Amino acid sequence: xxxxxxxxxxxxxxxxxGPQHPATHxxxxxxxxxxxxxxxxxxxxxxxxxxxxxxxxxxxxYRQFIYVTSRMDYLxxxxxxxxxxxxxxxxxQIEVPARAEVIRVLMDELTRIASxxxxxxxxxxxxxxxxxxxxxxxxxxxxxxxxxxTCGARLTMNYMVPGxxxxxxxPDFQRKVKEFIILFKRKxxxxxxxxxxxxxxxxxxxxxxxxxxxxxxxxxxxxxVLRGSGVSCDVRKIYPYGIYGQLNFEEVLETAGDSFxxxxxxxxxxxxxxxxxxxxxxxxxxxxxxxxxxAVLKLPKGEFYTRVETARGEFGVYIVSEGGTxxxxxxxxxxxxxxxxxxxxxxxxSKLGDLVxxxxxxxxxxxxxxx
Amino acid sequence: MxxxxxxxxxxxxxxxxxxxxxxxxxxxxxxxxxxTEQYPDNRDTLVMADRFKGEVxxxxxxxxxxxxxxxxxxxxxxxxxxxxxxxxFDITPEGKKKKAIDKLVYHLELCTMCNLCVVACxxxxxxxxxxxxxxxxxxxxxxxxxxxxxxxxxxxxx
Ligand code: SF4
Ligand code: SF4
Numbered sequence: 001x002x003x004x005x006x007x008x009x010x011x012x013x014x015x016x017x018g019p020q021h022p023a024t025h026x027x028x029x030x031x032x033x034x035x036x037x038x039x040x041x042x043x044x045x046x047x048x049x050x051x052x053x054x055x056x057x058x059x060x061x062y063r064q065f066i067y068v069t070s071r072m073d074y075l076x077x078x079x080x081x082x083x084x085x086x087x088x089x090x091x092x093q094i095e096v097p098a099r100a101e102v103i104r105v106l107m108d109e110l111t112r113i114a115s116x117x118x119x120x121x122x123x124x125x126x127x128x129x130x131x132x133x134x135x136x137x138x139x140x141x142x143x144x145x146x147x148x149x150t151c152g153a154r155l156t157m158n159y160m161v162p163g164x165x166x167x168x169x170x171p172d173f174q175r176k177v178k179e180f181i182i183l184f185k186r187k188x189x190x191x192x193x194x195x196x197x198x199x200x201x202x203x204x205x206x207x208x209x210x211x212x213x214x215x216x217x218x219x220x221x222x223x224x225v226l227r228g229s230g231v232s233c234d235v236r237k238i239y240p241y242g243i244y245g246q247l248n249f250e251e252v253l254e255t256a257g258d259s260f261x262x263x264x265x266x267x268x269x270x271x272x273x274x275x276x277x278x279x280x281x282x283x284x285x286x287x288x289x290x291x292x293x294x295a296v297l298k299l300p301k302g303e304f305y306t307r308v309e310t311a312r313g314e315f316g317v318y319i320v321s322e323g324g325t326x327x328x329x330x331x332x333x334x335x336x337x338x339x340x341x342x343x344x345x346x347x348x349x350s351k352l353g354d355l356v357x358x359x360x361x362x363x364x365x366x367x368x369x370x371x
Numbered sequence: 372m373x374x375x376x377x378x379x380x381x382x383x384x385x386x387x388x389x390x391x392x393x394x395x396x397x398x399x400x401x402x403x404x405x406x407t408e409q410y411p412d413n414r415d416t417l418v419m420a421d422r423f424k425g426e427v428x429x430x431x432x433x434x435x436x437x438x439x440x441x442x443x444x445x446x447x448x449x450x451x452x453x454x455x456x457x458x459x460f461d462i463t464p465e466g467k468k469k470k471a472i473d474k475l476v477y478h479l480e481l482c483t484m485c486n487l488c489v490v491a492c493x494x495x496x497x498x499x500x501x502x503x504x505x506x507x508x509x510x511x512x513x514x515x516x517x518x519x520x521x522x523x524x525x526x527x528x529x
Binding site: 060063064065067068131145148149150151152153156158161166167170190193194195197198199202295 | 383384387388390391393394395419420421422423424448450483484485486487490491499
């Protein structure tokens with residue numbers, strides 16, 4: 001008898017799948033209804049990391065609230081900060097100096113590479129390979145060192161401020177980034193040798209966790225998850241912010257819609273990020289790194305929304321201002337939340353063993369989902 | 372047809388494994404490219420980046436003078452009430468009352484190293500130190516007074 005997927009009937013096994021990904025250390029737990037080995041339903045349970053960040057932001061000034069967002073998607077800290085800075089700049093109509101714009105994009109793209117590196121290592125480890133994890137961290141370390149020198153931190157930088165960036169680039173920045181580009185181009189081919197071409201990985205990812213373009217849109221997926229289904233959605237291309245409109249890079253698209261497509265998106269996206277960095281690293285304009293702003297920022301009455309493309313997808317900041325020094329209400333649109341909501345749909349009908357690959361290619365960061 | 376595909380698959384699989392193993396072999400024979408840091412054994416040689424945000428400190432010169440005027444800009448800038456500026460009134464040589472700091476209390480355990488206080492300080496009185504090993508047995512040891520005992524404000528800082 002074929003039982004209906006999506007319902008629980010007598011005799012079904014309900015299990016809890018606990019920490020599996022380094023980024024889900026005990027804070028994401030999946031309640032899975034199983035019929036034999038077939039997944040009938042998945043309910044993600046969250047809640048242990050909730051910090052009510054949005055509520056907290058209501059008591060922070062426009063300079064202060066930005067740093068909180070580094071603590072949400074800590075692997076895309078720069079890009080989150082960028083979105084908030086953009087929103088305040090939009091409200092106050094602050095002109096950002098050209099040098100700051102270039103620095104911001106450089107930092108964003110380095111962050112994107114670092115985030116995808118970590119994902120790649122963690123993903124391979126989920127599927128049982130340990131070597132890639134170390135290799136990924138080795139290259140990520142080079143980026144972390146660059147960040148540490150210029151921004152003073154490795155994860156929660158708080159480097160972007162309304163009007164520009166907090167400090168000027170470190171004198172070694174250009175040299176180190178150029179060294180990194182050379183190193184990375186050599187290493188990314190190794191990644192393909194180790195994982196991409198490997199038959200075991202391919203068999204475990206191809207055809208697993210399929211989501212159609214229509215369904216992916218319906219679930220509000222964004223970033224590599226949506227683009228893996230062939231839908232063009234790169235915010236940098238469709239709603240360019242900063243100087244992205246003037247840059248030469250491709251929006252990476254794959255059409256298969258399965259885990260392998262999402263894997264390939266991220267691998268190819270890293271190469272595009274390198275391409276962007278190469279265009280900018282020799283052309284950093286001289287000048288101010290931050291615009292002159294008042295000590296106390298006051299947004300005019302109204303509603304402001306900006307969005308950026310983080311390593312995981314579209315991140316949006318929505319500010320409602322009553323004209324004071326603190327926001328009246330803030331809402332963040334985080335990519336991980338919608339991407340996770342599609343997991344149930346992707347996984348129904350597939351085997352429990354394949355769940356790990358599916359979750360891996362969603363690239364979940366839990367504080368980003370449960371704010 | 373099935374059998375040719377099967378054989379092709381097997382050969383493809385073996386090839387992909389061999390390519391991966393070649394990489395493993397390469398690193399097995401090239402130890403120099405492995406960059407593991409031996410912390411904490413490398414403490415003596417460990418150099419932190421100049422801008423690394425480890426903790427907020429107030430530099431004093433050789434005459435035990437600092438640059439803090441007690442303006443409380445850092446306290447206002449801090450998002451999580453890490454800094455508390457306690458002010459007092461000094462009597463200047465001319466006999467006038469002048470505001471100065473009594474204590475600048477800093478709660479390291481609350482600090483998120485966001486650097487906002489350092490940027491906000493109009494007289495560059497506080498900076499980020501590169502220390503990062505902050506673990507102690509008692510939480511109260513993390514509450515620090517940044518200005519040294521009997522320190523004075525530097526000449527010419529208003
Ligand atoms: S670094 Fe940030 S959290 Fe720490 S004292 Fe300064 S403003 Fe406060
Ligand atoms: S440290 Fe700087 S900002 Fe803070 S009270 Fe002293 S002078 Fe003012």
